[in-house]
Amino acid sequence: MNRLYHVALSPFCRKVRLVLAEKRIEVELQEERYWEKQTEFLRRNPAGQVPVLRYDGRFLTESGAICEYLDAIVPEPQLIPSDPEAAYEVRRLVGWFDDKFHHEVTANLVYERVNTRLTGKGYPDSRAVKAGAQNIKFHIDYMESLLERRRWLAGDVMTLADFAAAAHFSCLDYIRDVDWNRSATVKDWYAKIKSRPAFRSILADVLPGLPQPPHYADLDF
Amino acid sequence: MNRLYHVALSPFCRKVRLVLAEKRIEVELQEERYWEKQTEFLRRNPAGQVPVLRYDGRFLTESGAICEYLDAIVPEPQLIPSDPEAAYEVRRLVGWFDDKFHHEVTANLVYERVNTRLTGKGYPDSRAVKAGAQNIKFHIDYMESLLERRRWLAGDVMTLADFAAAAHFSCLDYIRDVDWNRSATVKDWYAKIKSRPAFRSILADVLPGLPQPPHYADLDF
Numbered sequence: 001m002n003r004l005y006h007v008a009l010s011p012f013c014r015k016v017r018l019v020l021a022e023k024r025i026e027v028e029l030q031e032e033r034y035w036e037k038q039t040e041f042l043r044r045n046p047a048g049q050v051p052v053l054r055y056d057g058r059f060l061t062e063s064g065a066i067c068e069y070l071d072a073i074v075p076e077p078q079l080i081p082s083d084p085e086a087a088y089e090v091r092r093l094v095g096w097f098d099d100k101f102h103h104e105v106t107a108n109l110v111y112e113r114v115n116t117r118l119t120g121k122g123y124p125d126s127r128a129v130k131a132g133a134q135n136i137k138f139h140i141d142y143m144e145s146l147l148e149r150r151r152w153l154a155g156d157v158m159t160l161a162d163f164a165a166a167a168h169f170s171c172l173d174y175i176r177d178v179d180w181n182r183s184a185t186v187k188d189w190y191a192k193i194k195s196r197p198a199f200r201s202i203l204a205d206v207l208p209g210l211p212q213p214p215h216y217a218d219l220d221f
Numbered sequence: 222m223n224r225l226y227h228v229a230l231s232p233f234c235r236k237v238r239l240v241l242a243e244k245r246i247e248v249e250l251q252e253e254r255y256w257e258k259q260t261e262f263l264r265r266n267p268a269g270q271v272p273v274l275r276y277d278g279r280f281l282t283e284s285g286a287i288c289e290y291l292d293a294i295v296p297e298p299q300l301i302p303s304d305p306e307a308a309y310e311v312r313r314l315v316g317w318f319d320d321k322f323h324h325e326v327t328a329n330l331v332y333e334r335v336n337t338r339l340t341g342k343g344y345p346d347s348r349a350v351k352a353g354a355q356n357i358k359f360h361i362d363y364m365e366s367l368l369e370r371r372r373w374l375a376g377d378v379m380t381l382a383d384f385a386a387a388a389h390f391s392c393l394d395y396i397r398d399v400d401w402n403r404s405a406t407v408k409d410w411y412a413k414i415k416s417r418p419a420f421r422s423i424l425a426d427v428l429p430g431l432p433q434p435p436h437y438a439d440l441d442f
Contacts, residue, residue, distance in 0.1 A: 046363065047321050062320075064285070065312035072305035084293035091286035099283075100268050142267065 005032040005044065005052040008205045009114050009174060011106055012063035012098065013051040014167035019067050019160070020053075021198035023074040027053070029201075064098065067160055079160040090154045093161035097168055101139055106168050108132025109177045114210065136172070137182065144183040158193070166193045170202055176213050180221065195219045226253040226265065226273040229426045230335050230395060232327055233284035233319065234272040235388035240288050240381065241274075242419035244295040248274070250422075285315065288381055300381040311375045314382035318389055322360055327389050329353025330398045335431065357393070358403065365404040379414070387414045391423055397434050401442065416440045 004020065004027050006013035020027050032050050045052045045061045053060040060066050071080045081087050109132035112124040143165070146153055154161040169190055172178050180187045193199065203217040215221040225241065225248045227234035241248050253271050266273045266282045274281040281287050292301045302308050330353035333345040364386070367374055375382040390411055393399050401408045414420065424438040436442040 047317060049321070060309065060313075062313045062316035064316050065309050068312055069305055069309040072308065084290055087293065088281065088286050088290040091289055092281075092283045095283035095285050096268060100270070 002027040002056075003030055003054040004028070005030050005054070006050050007032060007118075008207055009110055009171045010050055011102065011110075011164075011167040011171050014170060014202055015098075015160075015164050016051045016053060016063050016066050016070075017201060018163040018167060018198050019070050019079060021201060022077060022079070022163070022196070023070060025070065025074060064094065067094075067163075071160070077158075079158075079163065081155075081157075081159065086155060090159045090161045093154050094164040097161070097164040101165075101168055104135040105132050105139060106171060108135065110171045110175060113175050113177075114207070117209070133177065136177070136179075140179075140182045140186050143189070144185045147185045147189050153189070162189075162193055166190065166199075170194075170199075174205070174207070174212065174216055175210075191219065191221070194221075223248040223277075224251055224275040225249070226251050226275075227271050228253060228339075229428055230331055230392045231271055232323065232331075232385075232388040232392050233270075235391060235423055236319075236381075236385050237272045237274060237284050237287050237291075238422060239384040239388060239419050240291050240300060242422060243298060243300070243384070243417070244291060246291065246295060285319065288315075288384075292381070298379075300379075300384065302376075302378075302380065307376060311380045311382045314375050315385040318382070318385040322386075322389055325356040326353050326360060327392060329356065331392045331396060334396050334398075335428070338430070354398065357398070357400075361400075361403045361407050364410070365406045368406045368410050374410070383410075383414055387411065387420075391415075391420075395426070395428070395433065395437055396431075412440065412442070415442075 002020075002025065004013070004016060006017070006029055008031070017027075017029075032052070042048055044054075044059045047061055049061065051061075051063055051066065053066050060069065068080065071078065080090050108128040112128045112132070116122050116124050143153065150156060152158045152162050153165055169178060173190075180190075194203070206212060223241075223246065225234070225237060227238065227250055229252070238248075238250075253273070263269055265275075265280045268282055270282065272282075272284055272287065274287050281290065289301065292299065301311050329349040333349045333353070337343050337345055364374065371377060373379045373383050374386055390399060394411075401411075415424070427433060
């Protein structure tokens, strides 16, 4: 059985979960308390990070490399187009969300609010939380500008860019940090992706001590 | 004429420069004072980051997406293998250097020592510098463990993984932060890649107020 070592509110783990589910690759989830840096976990991944995917007996790391690999070996549905121009736009946006958005928004909000609690290391830094809440507005506006001319973020078909973005948004939505009133266009995009069967496992996540907000799993939020 | 907007000691810009040079794609370099966030620059790239590549009249951003794109449209020499297993290992290592190594080493050393000076924002944080100097040892040991069973970092041919790593090491070498005595294996790897024609432009970089150390451009360092 394939297994994904993950933490529930990691956008990188969620991106891989979405890809696995969309491609109907069965996988068993195992929560990884990666911050404890246990020897066993470090043996699986010397980088000491999640996600780690055990696939066909090997341990795969780095969410970007994992998604590219899965898209190559299980081509349906294709999440990174073969056309170099289209693939560029997908990878540009995956980079946008996993680097820029992650740094400016997710790290400031999810990591501050949740990880400080999970790992027992200190309290959220209110300046970080404020910065994250401010930055997400710019990003929603940017997404709106893309979605006004495209059905999905990178073009007219759903791609890895949508999963990367939705992985971040779903984590932020769990902690009530997305203002869905800011853009009807972005809300529609999220409603579309949220209603996919691949999203079900993510909507079922429950964190100990941090219950789901009522709208989180609601497809008609 | 294609043009790369860059800063000299950015590992992400250097990775793209190496790929362009290796593929013999001619490009004009233009230094970008990205931290000033000029309107003109932000118009080219709303992410406000370097590198930005003007290619065939379009502006391309995100170094990872740019390298994948260039490898697809100019296939020789191939830097990301077609075989999914081999490609996975290349992308895993590119991720390793551009995420983990960047965060643990480059940001702590290059950004602290150089960018604080360039941007006129404060002084290097000595704790960061100390952490970077400590962390690079672990990474050199990890590279040695790879290079003991492979000719290049990701396998027996040179790939984007080597360019990603060499881009970081060349920045660190400019500021004398690589202890080449730690591993003869890693030193040999760097000597091999440094002697490629693609590396020449990087070895010719001179930063105002920060002269090259004598060994930096020496192929027999």
